[in-house]
Amino acid sequence: MDRIILSKMQFYGYHGVFEEENKLGQRFYVDLEAYFDLSKPGHSDNLEDTINYADIYSTIRQIVEGERYQLVEAVAERIAAKILTKYPVIQETLVRVTKPDPPIPGHYQSVAVEIIRSRSGERD
Template sequence: MDKVFVQGMKFYGYHGAFKEENELGQRFYCDVIMEMDSETPGRSDDLDDTVNYAQVYETAKEVLEGEPVKLVETLTHRTAVLILERFELVKAVTIKVTKPDPPIPGHYDGVAVEIRRERGFEKQ
């Protein structure tokens, strides 16, 4: 399978296990890797033959700026499910959601959850 990357998407959401996170909000980053056959769009040069990256962005935005949840794992899972549901060409997807400023002590580049899901999993 070929891989298509949509990386470094930035969002502002109200997710987190602490009340302050739900009230103040914070930044979230999202990277998406879609596994698909890109031979047809590679030959045709036609957007209708592939996945529209702007629509992938809007799908991630819907989750990451949408209904507040407690866990980064939930954001990652929901994003994977929606991408597999909406983009028929995608056979598997890897999603990484990063929370760069979690409210925990220490100096680091944040916390992240990365998952990979294959077509069919979202119906289970």
């Protein structure tokens, strides 16, 4: 299936189980893949036949920067649910939420959660 991909969207949010995460906040990266038929906008070259990328970005920004969750799993779940609700043309979405600087000991680049949700509730 065709897809629109938004990569490494960067936001500042207050998600986490530790008090300092809720006080100080931190960066989060979000990647989104939206699966739907792109043949109509591909032929028409008309924005009305597809989904405006800026609108998707704004929707995700509102969740990451405007709401608070303890778990990145909850952030990802909320994004997927909102995308599927707001954009009926989307059949399936992949959401990855990356926390580049989690307050846990060790040496690593980041931690992330990736979920796939579909309109039917099952993956094809």
